[in-house]
Structure formats: structure tokens, C-alpha cells
Amino acid sequence: MAVLIVLLPLLLIAGIKLATWLMQRRVATLNARTEAAQATIARYEEANRPTIYPADHGLVPKAELIEDPGLTGPDLDAALAALRGGVWRPAADLLAAAAGDHDRRRGLMRRFAEPAAEDDAWLLAWRAEQPDNADAAILAQDALIVLAWNVRTSRRAHQVTAERWAAFRKVLADAEAAAAEAVRLADPADPLPFVAQIPLAMGQSWDNERFRALWQEIVSRDPHNFSAHTGALQYWCAKWKGSHEQMHAFVDAAIATAPKGSLLSALKLEAYFEHFEGNEEPYAAPEVQAAVAAVIADLELADPDDRHRSYAHGWLVWVLAQAGRPADAMPHLRALGPIVPEPWTYWANPIDRFVSRRIDIVLAATAN
Numbered sequence: 001m002a003v004l005i006v007l008l009p010l011l012l013i014a015g016i017k018l019a020t021w022l023m024q025r026r027v028a029t030l031n032a033r034t035e036a037a038q039a040t041i042a043r044y045e046e047a048n049r050p051t052i053y054p055a056d057h058g059l060v061p062k063a064e065l066i067e068d069p070g071l072t073g074p075d076l077d078a079a080l081a082a083l084r085g086g087v088w089r090p091a092a093d094l095l096a097a098a099a100g101d102h103d104r105r106r107g108l109m110r111r112f113a114e115p116a117a118e119d120d121a122w123l124l125a126w127r128a129e130q131p132d133n134a135d136a137a138i139l140a141q142d143a144l145i146v147l148a149w150n151v152r153t154s155r156r157a158h159q160v161t162a163e164r165w166a167a168f169r170k171v172l173a174d175a176e177a178a179a180a181e182a183v184r185l186a187d188p189a190d191p192l193p194f195v196a197q198i199p200l201a202m203g204q205s206w207d208n209e210r211f212r213a214l215w216q217e218i219v220s221r222d223p224h225n226f227s228a229h230t231g232a233l234q235y236w237c238a239k240w241k242g243s244h245e246q247m248h249a250f251v252d253a254a255i256a257t258a259p260k261g262s263l264l265s266a267l268k269l270e271a272y273f274e275h276f277e278g279n280e281e282p283y284a285a286p287e288v289q290a291a292v293a294a295v296i297a298d299l300e301l302a303d304p305d306d307r308h309r310s311y312a313h314g315w316l317v318w319v320l321a322q323a324g325r326p327a328d329a330m331p332h333l334r335a336l337g338p339i340v341p342e343p344w345t346y347w348a349n350p351i352d353r354f355v356s357r358r359i360d361i362v363l364a365a366t367a368n
């Protein structure tokens with residue numbers, strides 16, 4: 001009897017565990033079957049969905065589309081090819097030739113930082129030969145920040161391993177030291193050593209007071225720097241170190257003081273994207289459509305060669321399509337040419353996502 005008293009609870013627990021295991025296994029099997037069925041349906045729908053011939057609508061074929069690379073040009077292509085061969089002088093010459101044009105220099109830095117993060121042998125050679133060169137110092141800072149984010153990966157925070165977090169923080173600490181060196185070597189009027197610290201501020205979660213001090217260093221040197229404003233918008237949004245209110249206040253202040261045709265007005269459309277987080281309904285609101293009108297007016301005044309036009313056209317396509325104005329989105333789709341812009345570059349398979357959305361816009365615009 002005593003044995004039964006001992007065994008019965010154990011048998012009961014074992015039975016419960018077995019039943020739980022069987023139920024979990026059954027649920028897992030059902031989930032797998034459901035996912036397989038959904039995948040089959042998705043493939044069927046994709047294979048049978050209406051399509052378009054891009055040329056019929058003044059659009060670039062899918063095969064010619066590229067993710068927005070930022071700054072482009074044959075001289076830049078040649079410099080990047082030289083870097084792949086370990087030769088740094090063409091890149092250094094381009095940066096030197098752009099002295100005083102902070103926007104172009106920032107675009108060049110961003111293009112050169114990627115190959116430097118992959119293999120910095122050419123950058124180390126440049127710094128060894130010209131240890132006091134400020135451009136090389138800023139680029140070293142940029143490359144470390146790119147490397148840190150590559151180590152972290154684009155996964156959500158809870159999906160990043162402890163080892164990657166540790167490496168991320170270590171590389172950012174090195175980047176912080178490199179930033180101090182870049183500030184020391186740069187011309188006191190140069191904003192770029194400070195602009196390049198914005199992703200560092202985000203990675204290290206600087207508090208608002210420290211970021212405002214950095215921002216003052218930037219705008220005192222270049223009050224309308226475009227890449228600085230797009231970076232700061234991300235810092236001030238709710239997913240980083242700000243809120244919807246702080247983000248909109250920052251953007252509104254930037255637009256209010258910007259010269260006409262600067263295209264900083266397009267920041268407001270990105271801010272609404274961050275605010276609405278996938279909810280389509282608010283895009284038709286009068287204040288959002290007023291922001292759309294302001295960007296369209298700004299494009300009329302902007303330099304035809306301004307490389308930020310694709311940024312403005314991309315956000316116009318997104319907002320107008322979300323607001324149920326596909327016909328109005330069409331001219332901006334055409335203006336993009338081969339560029340796949342933000343926000344599609346935020347996601348995996350941006351070209352496929354963009355093409356899918358483009359089909360929807362064209363079909364809706366030509367439905368009547």
C-alpha cells in the first residue's frame with residue numbers, strides 16, 4: 001500500500017508530462033502543416049496574380065533595378081574598383097576634391113566605409129603614409145561603426161547572441177576612440193567628424209542631453225546637412241531614444257528653417273512612416289497630405305541633380321499609395337528610374353518587395 005501511495009503521484013505526473021508532450025507534438029505538427037499550406041497558397045497567388053509590363057507605364061524593368069546606393073558616378077565607381085585592388089589614392093583624391101561640399105563628402109565616406117569594414121588593409125596603408133590626414137581618420141571611424149553594426153546584424157535585439165552583443169560594444173568603443181581622433185585632426189569647421197557619430201550615439205544609446213550636444217556641434221557647422229537630419233530623425237523616433245512627439249518636433253523645426261528646395265521637407269513623410277508603423281488609415285489625413293504637397297513643391301525648386309531627389313520621390317510613392325492615391329504616385333515611380341528607395345531598402349528582398357508594390361500601384365492607377 002505504501003508503495004502505491006508513492007507510485008501513484010509519480011505515475012500521475014508522468015502521465016501528465018506524456019500527455020503534454022503528445023499535445024505539444026500535435027500542435028507543432030498542425031503548425032507545420034498550416035505553414036506549409038500557407039506557403040502553397042502564397043506561391044499559387046503569386047503565380048496567378050496580375051502583372052504589368054513596366055515599359056508600358058514608363059517604368060524600368062525589374063532586371064535593371066538597384067537598391068539606392070546613395071552617391072554614384074563613374075569617378076566613384078573607379079575609386080571603389082581601386083579599393084577592391086587595395087589602392088587608396090583615387091578615393092583619397094575624390095575626398096580631397098570635395099573639400100567644402102559636406103554633403104558630397106559624406107556620401108563618399110559612406111560608400112568607402114563599406115569596403116573598409118570588409119578589409120581595411122588599404123585604409124591602414126593610407127593612415128600609415130598620411131597619419132595626420134583627417135579624411136582617413138573620419139573614414140576609420142565610419143568603418144568601425146559599419147563593422148559594429150555588421151557584427152550585431154539587423155536582427156531584433158532579443159535575437160542577437162550575447163557574444164555578438166559583446167563584440168558590438170567592443171567595436172563601438174573603438175569607434176568612439178577613433179571619433180575623438182577624427183575630431184582632433186579635422187578642420188574645426190568640418191561637421192563630418194560629428195555627423196559620423198550619429199550611428200555611434202544610437203548604438204551606444206546616448207541620452208538626449210548628450211545627443212543634443214552632438215547636434216549642436218553639427219548644426220553650428222552645417223545647419224542643413226541632409227544625412228545628419230535623416231540620422232537624427234532615427235535617433236529621435238520612438239524605437240530609439242525619443243518619442244513621436246520629439247521626432248515630429250525635431251522634423252518640424254528642421255523644415256521651418258530649411259531653404260526652399262533643400263528637400264528636407266521629405267523628412268516629414270519618413271516621420272509619419274515611423275509614427276504609423278504599418279497602419280494605412282492615417283496616411284489620408286489632411287496634415288499628411290499637406291506634407292505631401294510641401295514635398296512636391298520643394299521638388300519643383302530643388303536642383304535637378306540633387307542626389308536626394310530619390311529620397312523624396314520614394315517617400316512620396318509610399319505615402320501616396322498608402323493614402324489611396326495611386327495615380328498621383330505614378331510620376332514619382334517614374335522619376336525613381338532604376339532606384340529602389342526607402343522604405344523598401346529597410347526590408348529583406350527590397351527589389352522583390354518594391355516590384356510587388358509597384359504592380360499594385362500601377363494596376364490601381366489604371367483600373368478606371
